[in-house]
Amino acid sequence: MTSKVAKTQVPIHELVARRWSGRAFDRDRPLERVQLIALLEAARWAPSCYGDEPWRVIVWDRLQDESLWRKAFECLGEWNQRWVKNAPVLMLTVADSVFEKNGKPNRWGQHDTGAAGENLYLQAAALGLMAHPMGGFDADKARRVFAIPEQFAPMAMIAVGHPAPAEVLEGEYRELELAGRTRKPLGERFFEGGWGTPVSA
Amino acid sequence: MTSKVAKTQVPIHELVARRWSGRAFDRDRPLERVQLIALLEAARWAPSCYGDEPWRVIVWDRLQDESLWRKAFECLGEWNQRWVKNAPVLMLTVADSVFEKNGKPNRWGQHDTGAAGENLYLQAAALGLMAHPMGGFDADKARRVFAIPEQFAPMAMIAVGHPAPAEVLEGEYRELELAGRTRKPLGERFFEGGWGTPVSA
Numbered sequence: 001m002t003s004k005v006a007k008t009q010v011p012i013h014e015l016v017a018r019r020w021s022g023r024a025f026d027r028d029r030p031l032e033r034v035q036l037i038a039l040l041e042a043a044r045w046a047p048s049c050y051g052d053e054p055w056r057v058i059v060w061d062r063l064q065d066e067s068l069w070r071k072a073f074e075c076l077g078e079w080n081q082r083w084v085k086n087a088p089v090l091m092l093t094v095a096d097s098v099f100e101k102n103g104k105p106n107r108w109g110q111h112d113t114g115a116a117g118e119n120l121y122l123q124a125a126a127l128g129l130m131a132h133p134m135g136g137f138d139a140d141k142a143r144r145v146f147a148i149p150e151q152f153a154p155m156a157m158i159a160v161g162h163p164a165p166a167e168v169l170e171g172e173y174r175e176l177e178l179a180g181r182t183r184k185p186l187g188e189r190f191f192e193g194g195w196g197t198p199v200s201a
Numbered sequence: 202m203t204s205k206v207a208k209t210q211v212p213i214h215e216l217v218a219r220r221w222s223g224r225a226f227d228r229d230r231p232l233e234r235v236q237l238i239a240l241l242e243a244a245r246w247a248p249s250c251y252g253d254e255p256w257r258v259i260v261w262d263r264l265q266d267e268s269l270w271r272k273a274f275e276c277l278g279e280w281n282q283r284w285v286k287n288a289p290v291l292m293l294t295v296a297d298s299v300f301e302k303n304g305k306p307n308r309w310g311q312h313d314t315g316a317a318g319e320n321l322y323l324q325a326a327a328l329g330l331m332a333h334p335m336g337g338f339d340a341d342k343a344r345r346v347f348a349i350p351e352q353f354a355p356m357a358m359i360a361v362g363h364p365a366p367a368e369v370l371e372g373e374y375r376e377l378e379l380a381g382r383t384r385k386p387l388g389e390r391f392f393e394g395g396w397g398t399p400v401s402a
Contacts, residue, residue: 008242010235013327015216016243016320034211037402040391041209042217044384046319049336049357053385058392059400068394095312108336111296111356114315118247119217121316122323126214135250135309147396155312156250183245184254190241191259193269195348199260201238 002166004181009201019125021132024168024177025161027086030063035127036089039160042123043093046116049108054096055116058146062088071145076157077136083173084134087159092142093117093133094152113155120158130163203367205382210402220326222333225369225378226362228287231264236328237290240361243324244294247317250309255297256317259347263289272346277358278337284374285335288360293343294318294334295353314356321359331364 002024006017040057048054062069072090073081084090095113099106117133124131133156142154166177187198203225207218241258249255263270273291274282285291296314300307318334325332334357343355367378388399 006242006246008239008246010238010242012239012243012246012324013216015214016246016324016327019246019248021248033402037387037400038209038211038213040387040400041207041211042213044387044390045207045209045213045217045220045382047220047222047322047334053390056390056392056396058394058396060394065394107354108311108315108356110309110311111315111318114309114312115319115322117312118316118319121248122320123213123217126217133248149396153308155309181246186238186241186245189245189254189257191257193259193261193266195257195259195350199238199241201234 002177006181009186015122015126019122020181022130022163022177023083023132023173024164024166025086025088025130025159026164029162030088031061031129031160035129036061038127039120039123039131042119043116046112046119048112048115049106050099050101052096052099052101052106054106054109055113056094056096056152058092058094060090072142072157075137075142075145076134077138080134080136083169084159086168087161089160091158091160093155093158094148095155097151097153110153110155117156117158124160128162129160132159133157134159203378207382210387216323216327220323221382223331223364223378224284224333224374225365225367226287226289226331226360227365228289230363231289232262232330232361236330237262239328240321240324240332243320244317247313247320249313249316250307251300251302253297253300253302253307255307255310256314257295257297257353259293259295261291273358276338276343276346277335278339281335281337284370285360287369288362290361292359292361294356294359295349296356298352298354311354311356318357318359325361329363330361333360334358335360
């Protein structure tokens with residue numbers, strides 16, 4: 001696997017630093033069931049507003065059911081299909097828009113689902129796997145094909161598998177796999193005291 | 202600090218397992234600057250849709266400016282104020298609703314901000330700190346007081362500090378601090394193949 005550790009001003013936990021969204025998957029190596037469940041358990045223990053656990057995750061394991069995996073795969077955009085074809089597992093995170101306990105609007109449903117997703121990606125990194133979340137899929141199609149109720153919003157399709165060398169990818173994908181990771185300067189996103197004042201390190 | 206490790210069917214990474222949202226903070230122990238920056242760096246390296254980094258975080262360090270910290274504190278609901286009063290640092294995560302690169306709606310803004318938040322909470326756990334996200338605050342007041350533009354949604358106020366024994370809390374708060382952590386059964390939130398089919402471990 002290509003290693004791309006985050007460049008930070010001060011040290012951060014190695015798990016957070018080395019998680020990244022690669023595209024080179026080993027197409028011949030399925031996930032063990034215990035690995036798959038560990039990813040879901042990590043997501044399950046994320047925090048949520050009023051403890052409502054507004055996330056849902058649908059899993060498609062190619063090893064269990066190739067045709068269902070393919071139905072999920074076919075919701076992806078063409079750009080993503082060209083590398084996701086090697087991923088043994090697909091997942092979709094889905095966010096509830098109302099609180100389960102009282103049916104009122106939950107404005108944190110998508111936010112909390114993102115937190116659960118991050119736990120899942122980090123757990124993948126902890127197991128030597130790679131989890132790559134994608135926005136590039138047809139959410140309406142996913143809703144139709146998998147009967148997702150209107151109350152829920154499909155958020156991210158996630159490709160999961162064992163990483164492989166960048167050489168399994170072609171052209172532009174391989175270049176992306178080997179390129180450095182970048183983020184905007186800290187002060188452009190992180191403020192102190194009020195809006196727009198860059199935090200100083 | 203009260204230890205409350207997640208109960209899981211299979212092992213998960215210890216950092217994910219032991220992160221939890223406590224309320225007992227050590228009021229006499231401020232954050233070191235290097236710790237505060239580490240939390241932000243962890244958030245900074247979260248994944249985001251099309252790499253837009255739609256999150257913003259505002260930090261209020263009581264040690265730097267008590268009056269600004271208080272303005273943030275006063276946005277909290279009364280229930281939260283009664284324990285947050287001991288937290289040396291407050292933060293607010295804010296989600297962009299449009300893509301910076303093209304001004305089009307970003308339906309993953311809140312989702313990705315939740316992922317960045319989770320990295321921040323986990324980094325706190327890694328440093329022996331505690332970060333407790335809250336939905337219980339007046340978002341309109343926060344927007345007004347800190348001049349947050351309409352395009353952005355205030356998501357979570359976060360209390361950060363060094364943990365203290367549960368005994369610093371009173372009554373109901375102390376009970377909550379000592380109570381076991383719970384989550385819904387895996388199959389209620391995690392499905393396989395399609396909507397509503399519980400995943401089997």
